[in-house]
Amino acid sequence: MTALAHSTLGSCVPRVVCIVTVPIRTSDASTANRDQQGLLLTYRPGTPLVELWPSLAHPQRQTVKAELCRLIVRMRARHFSYYGRPTRQPYLLFSEFGTETHACCNSRSEWDDSRVRAL
Structure with missing residues:
Protein backbone atom coordinates (compact mmCIF):
# COMPACT_ATOMS: atom_id res chain seq x y z
CA MET A 1 0.00 0.00 0.00
CA THR A 2 2.87 2.37 0.76
CA ALA A 3 4.46 1.71 -2.65
CA LEU A 4 1.11 2.35 -4.36
CA ALA A 5 0.59 5.55 -2.37
CA HIS A 6 4.09 6.74 -3.29
CA SER A 7 3.53 6.05 -6.99
CA THR A 8 0.19 7.89 -6.90
CA LEU A 9 0.88 10.80 -4.55
CA GLY A 10 4.61 11.31 -5.00
CA SER A 11 7.20 12.46 -2.51
CA CYS A 12 4.75 13.24 0.32
CA VAL A 13 4.72 9.45 0.91
CA PRO A 14 7.93 7.52 1.74
CA ARG A 15 9.29 5.25 -0.99
CA VAL A 16 9.65 1.55 -0.19
CA VAL A 17 13.34 0.68 -0.64
CA CYS A 18 13.18 -3.02 0.26
CA ILE A 19 11.83 -5.63 2.64
CA VAL A 20 14.22 -6.58 5.45
CA THR A 21 14.32 -9.56 7.78
CA VAL A 22 15.56 -8.95 11.30
CA PRO A 23 16.36 -11.90 13.57
CA ILE A 24 14.64 -11.59 16.96
CA ARG A 25 16.74 -13.30 19.60
CA THR A 26 15.38 -13.83 23.09
CA SER A 27 17.30 -14.47 26.26
CA ASP A 28 14.50 -16.69 27.58
CA ALA A 29 15.17 -20.33 26.63
CA SER A 30 11.44 -21.14 26.64
CA THR A 31 10.75 -18.62 23.85
CA ALA A 32 11.84 -19.58 20.36
CA ASN A 33 13.99 -17.22 18.33
CA ARG A 34 12.23 -15.96 15.21
CA ASP A 35 12.67 -13.56 12.34
CA GLN A 36 10.57 -10.44 11.87
CA GLN A 37 10.06 -8.73 8.51
CA GLY A 38 9.69 -5.03 7.91
CA LEU A 39 9.95 -2.34 5.27
CA LEU A 40 12.94 -0.10 4.72
CA LEU A 41 11.52 3.30 3.70
CA THR A 42 13.05 6.57 2.59
CA TYR A 43 13.20 9.15 5.36
CA ARG A 44 10.50 11.83 5.45
CA PRO A 45 11.50 14.56 7.93
CA GLY A 46 8.81 15.85 10.24
CA THR A 47 6.87 15.15 13.40
CA PRO A 48 4.32 12.32 13.54
CA LEU A 49 0.73 13.55 13.55
CA VAL A 50 -0.01 11.56 16.70
CA GLU A 51 2.46 13.79 18.56
CA LEU A 52 1.15 17.05 17.09
CA TRP A 53 -2.60 16.40 17.30
CA PRO A 54 -3.12 17.29 21.00
CA SER A 55 -1.47 20.70 20.54
CA LEU A 56 -3.44 21.65 17.40
CA ALA A 57 -6.31 24.14 17.61
CA HIS A 58 -9.67 23.21 16.09
CA PRO A 59 -9.07 25.15 12.81
CA GLN A 60 -5.68 23.44 12.42
CA ARG A 61 -7.26 20.02 12.95
CA GLN A 62 -9.88 20.85 10.31
CA THR A 63 -7.10 21.79 7.88
CA VAL A 64 -5.27 18.50 8.52
CA LYS A 65 -8.51 16.52 8.04
CA ALA A 66 -9.25 18.36 4.78
CA GLU A 67 -5.75 17.61 3.44
CA LEU A 68 -6.04 13.92 4.38
CA CYS A 69 -9.41 13.81 2.65
CA ARG A 70 -7.91 15.43 -0.46
CA LEU A 71 -5.14 12.80 -0.54
CA ILE A 72 -7.63 9.93 -0.12
CA VAL A 73 -9.82 11.30 -2.93
CA ARG A 74 -6.71 11.60 -5.12
CA MET A 75 -5.80 7.96 -4.40
CA ARG A 76 -9.35 6.80 -5.12
CA ALA A 77 -9.42 8.66 -8.44
CA ARG A 78 -6.92 6.19 -9.89
CA HIS A 79 -8.46 3.15 -11.56
CA PHE A 80 -6.68 -0.19 -11.65
Whole structure:
Protein backbone atom coordinates (compact mmCIF):
# COMPACT_ATOMS: atom_id res chain seq x y z
CA MET A 1 0.00 0.00 0.00
CA THR A 2 2.87 2.37 0.76
CA ALA A 3 4.46 1.71 -2.65
CA LEU A 4 1.11 2.35 -4.36
CA ALA A 5 0.59 5.55 -2.37
CA HIS A 6 4.09 6.74 -3.29
CA SER A 7 3.53 6.05 -6.99
CA THR A 8 0.19 7.89 -6.90
CA LEU A 9 0.88 10.80 -4.55
CA GLY A 10 4.61 11.31 -5.00
CA SER A 11 7.20 12.46 -2.51
CA CYS A 12 4.75 13.24 0.32
CA VAL A 13 4.72 9.45 0.91
CA PRO A 14 7.93 7.52 1.74
CA ARG A 15 9.29 5.25 -0.99
CA VAL A 16 9.65 1.55 -0.19
CA VAL A 17 13.34 0.68 -0.64
CA CYS A 18 13.18 -3.02 0.26
CA ILE A 19 11.83 -5.63 2.64
CA VAL A 20 14.22 -6.58 5.45
CA THR A 21 14.32 -9.56 7.78
CA VAL A 22 15.56 -8.95 11.30
CA PRO A 23 16.36 -11.90 13.57
CA ILE A 24 14.64 -11.59 16.96
CA ARG A 25 16.74 -13.30 19.60
CA THR A 26 15.38 -13.83 23.09
CA SER A 27 17.30 -14.47 26.26
CA ASP A 28 14.50 -16.69 27.58
CA ALA A 29 15.17 -20.33 26.63
CA SER A 30 11.44 -21.14 26.64
CA THR A 31 10.75 -18.62 23.85
CA ALA A 32 11.84 -19.58 20.36
CA ASN A 33 13.99 -17.22 18.33
CA ARG A 34 12.23 -15.96 15.21
CA ASP A 35 12.67 -13.56 12.34
CA GLN A 36 10.57 -10.44 11.87
CA GLN A 37 10.06 -8.73 8.51
CA GLY A 38 9.69 -5.03 7.91
CA LEU A 39 9.95 -2.34 5.27
CA LEU A 40 12.94 -0.10 4.72
CA LEU A 41 11.52 3.30 3.70
CA THR A 42 13.05 6.57 2.59
CA TYR A 43 13.20 9.15 5.36
CA ARG A 44 10.50 11.83 5.45
CA PRO A 45 11.50 14.56 7.93
CA GLY A 46 8.81 15.85 10.24
CA THR A 47 6.87 15.15 13.40
CA PRO A 48 4.32 12.32 13.54
CA LEU A 49 0.73 13.55 13.55
CA VAL A 50 -0.01 11.56 16.70
CA GLU A 51 2.46 13.79 18.56
CA LEU A 52 1.15 17.05 17.09
CA TRP A 53 -2.60 16.40 17.30
CA PRO A 54 -3.12 17.29 21.00
CA SER A 55 -1.47 20.70 20.54
CA LEU A 56 -3.44 21.65 17.40
CA ALA A 57 -6.31 24.14 17.61
CA HIS A 58 -9.67 23.21 16.09
CA PRO A 59 -9.07 25.15 12.81
CA GLN A 60 -5.68 23.44 12.42
CA ARG A 61 -7.26 20.02 12.95
CA GLN A 62 -9.88 20.85 10.31
CA THR A 63 -7.10 21.79 7.88
CA VAL A 64 -5.27 18.50 8.52
CA LYS A 65 -8.51 16.52 8.04
CA ALA A 66 -9.25 18.36 4.78
CA GLU A 67 -5.75 17.61 3.44
CA LEU A 68 -6.04 13.92 4.38
CA CYS A 69 -9.41 13.81 2.65
CA ARG A 70 -7.91 15.43 -0.46
CA LEU A 71 -5.14 12.80 -0.54
CA ILE A 72 -7.63 9.93 -0.12
CA VAL A 73 -9.82 11.30 -2.93
CA ARG A 74 -6.71 11.60 -5.12
CA MET A 75 -5.80 7.96 -4.40
CA ARG A 76 -9.35 6.80 -5.12
CA ALA A 77 -9.42 8.66 -8.44
CA ARG A 78 -6.92 6.19 -9.89
CA HIS A 79 -8.46 3.15 -11.56
CA PHE A 80 -6.68 -0.19 -11.65
CA SER A 81 -7.42 -3.48 -13.36
CA TYR A 82 -7.01 -5.32 -10.05
CA TYR A 83 -7.57 -4.62 -6.36
CA GLY A 84 -4.91 -5.81 -4.00
CA ARG A 85 -1.79 -7.71 -5.05
CA PRO A 86 -1.15 -8.22 -8.79
CA THR A 87 -0.61 -11.96 -8.21
CA ARG A 88 -4.01 -12.22 -6.49
CA GLN A 89 -2.32 -13.93 -3.54
CA PRO A 90 -3.57 -13.15 -0.01
CA TYR A 91 -1.94 -10.36 1.97
CA LEU A 92 0.19 -11.48 4.89
CA LEU A 93 0.62 -8.94 7.67
CA PHE A 94 3.21 -9.60 10.35
CA SER A 95 2.77 -8.12 13.82
CA GLU A 96 3.52 -8.88 17.44
CA PHE A 97 0.22 -10.81 17.47
CA GLY A 98 1.35 -13.20 14.74
CA THR A 99 0.61 -13.43 11.03
CA GLU A 100 -2.72 -12.17 9.71
CA THR A 101 -3.97 -13.37 6.32
CA HIS A 102 -6.24 -11.12 4.27
CA ALA A 103 -7.82 -12.34 1.05
CA CYS A 104 -7.13 -10.55 -2.22
CA CYS A 105 -10.11 -8.43 -3.30
CA ASN A 106 -11.96 -9.26 -6.53
CA SER A 107 -13.84 -5.96 -6.93
CA ARG A 108 -13.66 -2.27 -6.07
CA SER A 109 -16.42 -2.69 -3.45
CA GLU A 110 -14.50 -5.53 -1.73
CA TRP A 111 -11.38 -3.33 -1.78
CA ASP A 112 -13.28 -0.37 -0.30
CA ASP A 113 -14.79 -2.57 2.41
CA SER A 114 -11.36 -4.00 3.27
CA ARG A 115 -9.92 -0.48 3.65
CA VAL A 116 -12.82 0.56 5.92
CA ARG A 117 -12.20 -2.52 8.11
CA ALA A 118 -8.46 -1.77 8.18
CA LEU A 119 -9.09 1.78 9.38
